[in-house]
Amino acid sequence: KQEVTQIPAALSVPEGENLVLNCSFTDSAIYNLQWFRQDPGKGLTSLLLIQSSQREQTSGRLNASLDKSSGRSTLYIAASQPGDSATYLCAGSAVNFGNEKLTFGTGTRLTIIP
């Protein structure tokens, strides 16, 4: 059974710094790995999706990497801004279920200090 872990649960960094959020998963037979953003009391917004055949995806100041052999994904945020403050969740989907069963981590609550 796939398990997804995100450590730390909370992170505070000064504005302007680059930062890395971590995601670990137990089953390397992963179909894809997604990163989402969630603002307090809101739904999830998809940030980046990495297919199992890919190693990274980039969107603006965000870069996500995937290393299946080590069971790890990272989300790199460059030049952080107060507007980046949110909870970031990663989710993996299993090969045999395709996109139908996402396993979510518990998230990292990020605070950017002005």
Next chain:
Amino acid sequence: DGGITQSPKYLFRKEGQNVTLSCEQNLNHDAMYWYRQDPGQGLRLIYYSQIVNDFQKGDIAEGYSVSREKKESFPLTVTSAQKNPTAFYLCASRTWGTDTQYFGPGTRLTVL
């Protein structure tokens, strides 16, 4: 505007009552999903539907029921059999050929 709507935003229920959460999408997406989110836990899949008139149980389906009579609608009923229903409920949808799920704004259910 295209998107996913969930109503109501906040819902209060007395113990022993059934309650139905609404999820509507105008994205013409084929698949729809219901998740539950509890503090300190990741989202957990309750039910999902790939096509109209068909749905599958997720990891925590006990105490819940769904229907998919129309492509754009996927209501979730929380029954009295659900022992701990207080949570934040999220609906999502996806279209064939893409991997990304799009989420609604959520409904917070509180049992009094």
